[in-house]
Amino acid sequence: MLAEIKGLNEECGVFAIWGHKDAAQITYYGLHSLQHRGQEGAGIVVTDGEKLSIHKGLGLVNEVFDSSKFTELYGKAAIGHVRYATAGGGGLVNCQPLLFQSQTDGLSIAHNGNLVNANALKHQLESQGSIFQSTSDTEVVAHLIKRSVYPRLEDKFKNALSMIKGAYAFAVMTENKLMVALDPNGLRPLSLGRLGDAYVVASETCAFDIVGATFEREVKPGELIVIDDNGITSEMFARSTSRAICSMEYIYFARPDSNVDExxxxxxxxxxxxxxxxxxxxxxxxxxxxxxxxxxxxxxxxxxxxxxxxxxxxxxxxxxxxxxxxxxxxxxxxxxxxxxxxxxxxxxxxxxxxxxxxxxxxxxxxxxxxxxxxxxxxxxxxxxxxxxxxxxxxxxxxxxxxxxxxxxxxxxxxxxxxxxxxxxxxxxxxxxxxxxxxxxxxxxxxxxxxxxxxxxxxxxxxxxxxxxxx
The missing domain is CATH 3.40.50.2020 (Rossmann fold)
Structure with missing residues (x-):
């Protein structure tokens, strides 16, 4: 049944692509195919290798974006998000991807799921001086990454992942790197595909069909995938994994033309x-x-x-x-x-x-x-x-x-x-x-x-x- 009349809604859908000259436009079509997962807001962040650019807004994908927006979203890689507000509530400030800028670099995050210990972590971070700009649980992860003492970004992200609990499918992007992670229980669906020489990641495989990508494999529970101009690498950030994919994906949320965990x-x-x-x-x-x-x-x-x-x-x-x-x-x-x-x-x-x-x-x-x-x-x-x-x-x-x-x-x-x-x-x-x-x-x-x-x-x-x- 229609999510908006039924009172049963999933938080969001995530799409990401690396290595395509029309990354923002491909992401737009990918988000269209994931529109059933969230209708309150949409956003895209792109990188041209030197800077991150963003556009997001409230409403459906075709309400947030028009052709003029893509002249501002030039780049070789992008992450996108459609949102239905659960944790943290609605509003433009909570629309994703979230984008953070520091003196050294930028960081953008798109998240599907909900962190069950977000409030506890937020209290801890605020007591240490963090100031939050949104009420979304996703922002907690950005603070954990930035506070990490590890030198490599991948290790900072892994350190943050070791502290959070709950359901999450993450796409995290900087100017020169895309990182993708799925929680150790694999509560949310997440798949990896290819579009020519580009890598594509999406909450559902129906997005691959829309953009012309081919399905490669499911992202494994507890897996961290890193994609950059040198290719793709994978490692397990959580060794003790036990699949517990949400049954409602099969019953209600996912599109009939999607494959969830094959x-x-x-x-x-x-x-x-x-x-x-x-x-x-x-x-x-x-x-x-x-x-x-x-x-x-x-x-x-x-x-x-x-x-x-x-x-x-x-x-x-x-x-x-x-x-x-x-x-x-x-x-x-x-x-x-x-x-x-x-x-x-x-x-x-x-x-x-x-x-x-x-x-x-x-x-x-x-x-x-x-x-x-x-x-x-x-x-x-x-x-x-x-x-x-x-x-x-x-x-x-x-x-x-x-x-x-x-x-x-x-x-x-x-x-x-x-x-x-x-x-x-x-x-x-x-x-x-x-x-x-x-x-x-x-x-x-x-x-x-x-x-x-x-x-x-x-x-x-x-x-x-x-x-x-x-």
Whole structure:
């Protein structure tokens, strides 16, 4: 479903390129392909080998950039970022990449994820004299790099990485070097590609397809990659790594045409729909999915059950973003503007409505009501993920159990609240089996914290919302 109407948002997307004469323009197209990962702000920093230049702003990529901006963004390498504000909040000052200038050189940083010990590190740095220009947790890393006593930049960065905890995919660039790092748990996706002689890095492989690059490999958990005019080098900055990639990448966040850790997202979602059909079948006349991220699961559910799949809901792509609405009532009206039922498909029919997840439940209730108003005789809701009962601290804006409907209500209570005839979720076992990752451990190398409450990293007390502190 649309992130802005659903209340489930990922922090951002990162793109970087080294060794291309049109680096800024390539990055622009790369960010376009990652627009689904953040719609609040965008930015690009380029280097010509001597200085760093930046342009960033609030809004969508094509709102922030026009052709005139690229005359100011000449260079052989660039990093770019699209942002949805979670840690630190919004505003232009928190738009990335962040750019820092010193007497000796410049440093720019783009970050996807969330640092769970950022507040503790910030307090420590401020007590030592640091002054922060933004409220973003990403700025902490810049201060750690600059304060490091190591002479080489790579060692300064490694030293900073040894002190931070949480989820991060970093692209860090100076005038003559690009550094890329993924956290030891690999909570966020990050891939390496080639475009001719240039190296490309992106949060999702769909960005490679858009710019014409070829996929080389995934960035490994705990890996630091350094790219400059002499080529590429790689080393592990964290020896104890255990993959725990965010399950929501497969369920909801990533584009269907992306491969996340070498698993195609559309194929995984279709398999989740089939698993859901095996676990929770129902007699019905038509299966439909909430556009866009639930379509693949709906197709899988329909194939498994033999119930016809139909386009029962249409998304209006020309309506403004509803997350800016100031009240819940207006946000719900935004849902009605974004999605419209197809009366000719659902009228007089028993409908299975497939959705990928339920966060607060308000959108699901609105959609069930719309389907009934369009003439559906029955509405059976099937969710292609387990109930989200625990907050995420790694870059998704569900920071309290208080806002999660499944954390405070039984499945039957949720069914009554949304007005569905039946409601069923996919099991955790069905989730891991459906995604099909190698059976490395009980979690199949996935983070399941929002379903189980078992977090792959330590969660610091000042990260918790007061409601969730014990």
């Amino acid at each position: 698993i195609n997202v559309h194929t995984a979602r279709k398999s989740l729909g089939k698993q859901l059909a095996i676990e929770s079948p129902i007699e019905a006349d038509v299966v439909t999915g909430v556009p866009d991220s639930s379509i693949s699961a709906a197709i899988g559910y329909a194939e498994q059950t033999g119930i016809p799949y139909e386009l029962g809901m249409i998304k209006n792509r020309y309506v403004g973003r509803t997350f800016i609405q100031p009240s819940q009532e207006l946000r719900e009206q935004g849902v009605k503007m974004k999605l419209s039922p197809v009366r000719g498909v659902v009228e007089g029919k028993r409908v299975v409505m497939i959705d990928d997840s339920i966060v607060r439940g308000t959108t699901s209730r609105r959609i069930v009501k719309m389907l009934r108003e369009a003439g559906a005789t029955e509405v059976h809701v099937r969710i292609s993920s387990p109930p989200i009962t625990n907050p995420c601290f790694y870059g998704i804006d569900t920071s309290t159990t208080e806002e999660l409907i499944a954390s405070n209500h039984s499945i039957e209570e949720m069914r009554e609240m949304m007005g569905a005839d039946t409601l069923a979720f996919l099991s955790i076992e069905g989730l891991t089996q459906g995604i099909g990752r190698p059976d490395e451990d009980a979690n199949c190398g996935q983070c399941l914290a929002c379903f189980t409450g078992q977090y792959p990293t330590e969660i610091y007390p000042d990260t918790l919302h007061p409601h969730d502190k014990s």
